[in-house]
Amino acid sequence: MLHPLPLRTTHRQTQLQIPLNNPLSNQFNFEQNYRNISNLLLSLTRSRTLPKGLQVHAHIIKTGFQAIPLISHHLINFYSKTQLPLDSQRVFEETQVKSSTTWSSVISCFAQNELPCVAIEFFHRMLGFGVRPDDHIFPSSLKASGMLSWREFGRSVHCLALKTGFDGDVFVGSSVVDMYAKCGQIRDARTVFDRMPVRNVVSWGGMICGYTQLGEDEEALRLFKEALWEGLDVNDFTFSSVIRVCGNSTLLELGKQIHGLCLKTSYDSSSFVGSSLVSLYSKCGVIEGAYQVFEEIPKRNLGMWNAMLIACAQHAHIEKAFDLFKQMESMFMKPNFITFLCVLYACSHAGLVEEGKHYFELMKEYGIEPGDQHYASMVDLLGRAGRLQDAVSIINGMPMKPTESVWGALLTGCRIHKNTELAVYAADRVFELGQVSSGMHVLLANAYAAAGRYEDAAKARKMLRDRGVKKETGLSWVEQGNCVHTFAAGDRRHPISGEIYLKLKELGGEMERAGYVADTSFVLREVGSDEKNQAIRYHSERLAIAFGLITFPPERPIRVMKNLRVCGDCHTAIKFMSKCSGRVIIVRDNNRFHQFEDGKCSCGDYW
């Protein structure tokens, strides 16, 4: 039996207003009734209340209302929003007269429920029925082609829109821009964008976001500035994209300014903006800033929790990371695969093997199948901790074929713990995979060379050369005001490099008196020992720190960013530098942060 529905009471009320002798009253009731149902469905769709919706659907079937196109559209849409695309499809198939609206609802349903292939299948079916796409169908199908990066298909849909004269529509235009951007055709996206007769927030946001996804940070920022200049609307979407740019390029000062703008426009409470801000502050080494943003946003979504977890992992705030995870559990915030990558990453940075295993097991309880990245993370954790055999058994227990990153993690562990035999085994497996990514060659070459397999080592190096991959130059940079000051090892190009070298010399004396001894084993073999000593003294991070010591006010922490791993000797040296100068020095290398304070580092020498 059906439960009484609220619409009945409404119905009774309206009935009272109709004179009983009105010959139209029956028809009117019917009309009123289905309008009520349609409104009820709409509100249920908005609030996504599934049980009640199912009741209403049952009622609709009983009363025969599903024959009314409007009702079936609402039903399709209801199941789409409650993430039940198959039920949407069922309603769609049962709809006898399919208007373009019906097609539109079902195509958008699949596009929104991560089934772009099915969306496109229905798009084709629709064309087969001779139904012309309209200004609602174009956006959905373009979205689907963007999701799949189906460049040629997307282009043909774009052409169809041009032919049928829909290219002037803002929705269609914005979708075309987004589609080309997603397919990596940023120039085409820009051409369409520039030719659009009318543009809105979404068109601008899509274009800016497109540039950020391709790493064209400067163009993204330029466009953002242009939008501000022209007094155009920017919204939380635009802000989150552009803050992400600042995060990726560690532009703290600019990021702060944009944060200020968010506060002014009160877009700062959006959790999307919040996630980007947490990540920005974290990536720029300002972990306190990340905590503050996190605390100040009341409505946190999963992305935001994950961003905070990553921040904790990068800064080795392990206890805080575990604490956050507990908080999530207590609030019934369901973790996803990224959440687990974050906690595993945190465990790996602290060498916490047992905790890592615990979280790895916990995944199953949450119904998340570990992916290759989770396995790689476990191998990394065990490998770094020296438990190479356990790492191998993890690999052997993988239900899927181990990927390059899994073997790479094992290779890293082997390098740290000097297990040449296992390293060669891993290297052979990587070769078997056929394709080898550029970062891998060095690891392979070193593994083979250490085991005396020089021919294979040469082969790995040759592959590297053939690809034209050069070893990345080690660079360090600090931000000051509107400028980023970049240094390479032994660099003398900076305007105040004289002062910088003098400062390092002075400080070097102090450091030696405090007990610092340079460890030259970190320098490549080919140079003589005097040169070694010189070379290590002027690694890029030291130049950057010296620059900070000279130019920053004493209480300001010196934040240095680096694209490569910090070498062991520099790590020791920076500890002494922090002690002798009384400064807080924060160094971000290619995968984490080191906060040096009073002769100690936050990583606890495990990195």
Added chain:
DNA sequence: CTAGGGTTAG
């Protein structure tokens, strides 16, 4: 009535 962006990891 139906339509177009995203946050978080490496």
